[in-house]
Amino acid sequence: MRLRPGLVTDYRSDAGIFKSVTQRVWFVLLIVVAVYLGGGGSLGPVKFSPDIMILLVYALFASIGALGLNIITGMGGQISLGHAFFLGLGAYTAAILGGVEQTRAGAGGVTEVVIRGYGLDMLIWLPAAGIVAALAGLIVAPVATRLRGLYLAFVTVGLVFLGEHIFREAKTLTGGAGNGRPTAEHRMLGFRFDEGGEVFGLYLSKAQKLFFLALILLLVMGLAAKNLFRSRVGRALAAIRDRDIAAEMMGIPLARYKLIAFVISSFYAGIAGALFWAVVGRLTAEGFNFLLSIKYVAMILIGGVATVSGSIMGAFFITFLPKVVEWLASLPGLADYITKDPSGMINTFQLEQILFGLFIVGFLILEPMGLYGIWIRVRNYWKGWPFSY
């Protein structure tokens, strides 16, 4: 069969993830590029600066979170603006289980716990972060699944504000606002991802180790999401998204599937939150605000709704946006107008937010399928080359 690559002979391979050889080649190429990027410090001719490497790591972790949002919003059509809450739950769960305890000497020589932390292994805090977030999703879902469309969007906005309040007030767990608390450590069975060292005789920096960790996790979770999308569950979700009443009459229980989507989405968010903030190193309650939710919505909108690759593209886009803004600010003509402090006409942070907003607006009006859609169009163009138009 290898000789006739376009031919499929059974239904199983027809339903495969990569339906054509081209797709398989692309995938392998992407992995090679990814490994090359990861090796950026030592292998290639171009050396990436450490902060670019860290941004790559962030982008990969954010991709997992964006995937989660795409499961509920892209796939299930349930607008969630509460992603920040679930990211936060994951981050705090990981921090509490995997972070270090902070104590102070109290009255009478008794040591008082200021911030709790159990210093557990990543094998424990990582799944726990996902599970706690998923459980929270399970608790919220009964309200959420009864609601349709915009009402759900609002409830999830409310979730973010309630979450922020809880993260601020549960001080022994979260350290409260401002100062915050230390996060979990990327440490698995004694292997430390958060400091440089030799792996199989090759020196890898902290960022490189994290990069490969992130890459593997993203591969696993991306594959899982892709599998989900092409299963009966994925089809049912898409059906609910497009025509819920008709879907119900096809025998699809609406509430159950909305709940499943909510729980899986929260799980992804929990995992992403835990991993992401463990790299950041410090957790403060203010981080998990409405803006963060919007960032994730922007990721899937800009990347492409209901696709795995769109989630990843969007996450990279949004993660690297500050870098682009920084670069803009350094251009000779613009440097006077874009500054880092509020004295200029506009500061970089503001420009970044405006760009978020405009990108969301622009993509919705001009390219509703996001970067993924652009990519498809480019691909289709080249497919027909040289006969295109």
Added chain:
Amino acid sequence: MLALKNVEVVYHDVILVLRGISLQVPDGAIVALLGANGAGKTTTLRAISGILDVQNGKMTKGEVTLDGQRIDHLSASKIVKLGVSQALEGRRVLAELTVEENLRLGAHTNRRRLGENMDRVYGLFPDLKQRPKFIAGYLSGGQQQMLAIGRALMSAPRYLLLDEPSLGLAPMLVQEIRDIIVEINRQGTGVLLVEQNAGMALTVSSHGYILETGKMVMDKASAELLKDEDVREFYLGLHSGGDQIRSFAEVKQYRRKKRWLS
């Protein structure tokens, strides 16, 4: 004269609903447009009123003219101002508003003669006159249909487009509506009447058109249509000769064989 010439309408850029139809409504005449469900009758009216875009439709060919002037590029509100008004299928009264408010809405483009037109409508429909403050949603089906027609008349149109005014009404009410259409026409308004109820439509109209899957298949004086065998069979639901037409139960075997062989 209100006229359509070779009009083609496409929905969602792909579904061709009207395949080049032409029809004419002379000044002060009643013209009937008949056809099965989905034949494109409502689409024809939408094309005249300029509201195709609401359903993602587009006129891709042909023209709509009013006294020779093209009106197909005009906005819906302009078309109403020029004197072409429509009562939509399914009555569509604004259920939460009062009778009077519904009528006032009809006068949106023609406010100066609101009182005069209101009197005319109340004259046609004494039922409505008795309860101007009544919430429209609580009116009976027949009264709602009258309100819908009355609302369309509030702009004092020269041409009134009626989409299935007898839909879902008891035979007695259908007759009442029929008489009202005649009266409206007597007062000088041209009427384009779209109907499933071919019997009713053909008895009031002077001329009839029959639309089938987007094409005009017949265009005759109403009296002739009423006598036509095919019309009697397809639109009045009467099996006439019966046997010379292939039965659906028989046609299958022949087709099926053809398919296996091909």
Added chain:
Amino acid sequence: MSLLQALLNGIALAAVYSLLAMGFVIIYKSMQVLSFAQPALMLFGGWWVVYFATTVSLNFYLAVLIAVVIAAATGLVIERVFLRPMVGKPVFAVAIMTIGLDLSIRVFAGNFYDVSPRSTGDPWGLNTFVFFGRLVINHRRVAAIVVAVAVLLGLLAFFRYSRMGLAMRAAAFDQEVALIQGVSVAAVFAISWALASVLATLASLFINPDLGSLAPTNYVLALKALPVVVIGGLDSIGGALVAALLVGIAEALTGTYQSHLTPYVGQNFSQVVPYLVMFVVLLVRPYGLFGTREVERV
């Protein structure tokens, strides 16, 4: 502080919420769009009041008038430029797009403000209080209630008696019918946004009743009009008013008593009360207190 005091503060708060909430409802009813951009419009309109009343030192009422005109124009422009291309797109997309708008406008407007809150001018005498026994009445709160009631009555009259108001109501119930009767639905959309923008500008005068000031962070306060609208039911003006009272009073009562009764839920708990009320209401009634249940047709 007395119960009466809490109630009074609650009603004043409800007045502000209802001004913002009405803007949401008007836009929603006319075009089935939920606008997340209301808080941004509040900051934007409010800034012009600040500018004309304090920087240019115009008469306060004149300043408000100019700001209202600018706000209306802004609403029209936003509708024309950003919302019009989205007609027919899924409600979800449009809602998200208003979030994008909100972000952009907020940063844009926020750029005008200094780090410190800016005064919106003070025709009522800042911190003028009247004492009735232990009851303290702040002039600005009274003004909020008066303005909200007046605006409400004005809107009701507009919708009931004016030609355009009737057209807007008709478009809200059945766009196609409005269109077929010659109503320009585009004009209805534009006017809705202008109205919402004006209402948000008026709300900006009272959002901080004790200080009479405005700062970019106040958008969080304005965003609480969202749960109010949801509790009322997205398409009900009456519902928005009832919900505004419910939430305003609940928030004021919590603010007054919670720190003594339940200190463990944390400071500023009253700020999340609107969201909690929203959860509870939606749990019982998924379409809010007075929202229309969508009738499904297949």
Added chain:
Amino acid sequence: MRALRLHEVLPAGGESGRVILEVEDVHLSFAGVKAVDGVSFRVHTNELFAIIGPNGAGKTSIFNCISGVYRPQQGSIRFQGRDLLGVRPDRIAGLGIARTFQNIELFPQMTVLDNLMLGRHQHLNYGTLAAIARVGKASREEARNREVVEGIVEFLGLQPVRKSYVSMLPYGLQKRVELGRALAMAPQLLMLDEPVAGMNLEETEDMARFIHDIRWELGIGIILVEHEMRMVMDLADTVFALDFGRPIAVGTPSEIQNNPDVIRAYLGEEHGTAPAGGGAA
């Protein structure tokens, strides 16, 4: 390759002539408006039961009551002896009732195959976790059900468009896909809501043949709502005529065609009289 017959991929309806659906004295009204007013009828296996009546007569409302979308205020609906009132639509579908819709309710962003696979939803036996891992059971089940779906694709002659997106298909084909999706559910009762509305003669004939074959090969009960009288009269065993939600007659096609009440409901009272004077200008 031998052509697959439909009954080789789908279960048959069982013994012929058994009552599967009993509708008794169903009343449904919306805000005081009566949509269905005291309707009773029975459908048997291997029966093609047609419901006719003018627009707004309440035909679709009856479908919606059976499907569980609307809950009638009064009356009972029993399917294979089981009361359907208050049962959720997805459960009713699971019991073996499938339907098509008046205004096509396909999932436009999915391929024809995916739409049909959605019809198989209740027959795909694997859970969410298996779906994520996609090993063993999930994969096997997908392949097994895909075979059923391919059988239906072949029966309906949809092979050339299997992987096309539904939104790109012409109206007539979409109607056919919708029939396929309902078939994929392997129903015991199939409800068809105006399957040939807006079709040309050739498409109508195709559809008539499919309905005919389904009925003879599977022997399931079929309820057909249709305005195309010729097809109804040719295909149906029993015709049930409705007007304003009220039953006016039930009987064989020839009985119905000659029933004066039915003729009146379709023609208006004065059919046959000369055109009234006022209109003729």
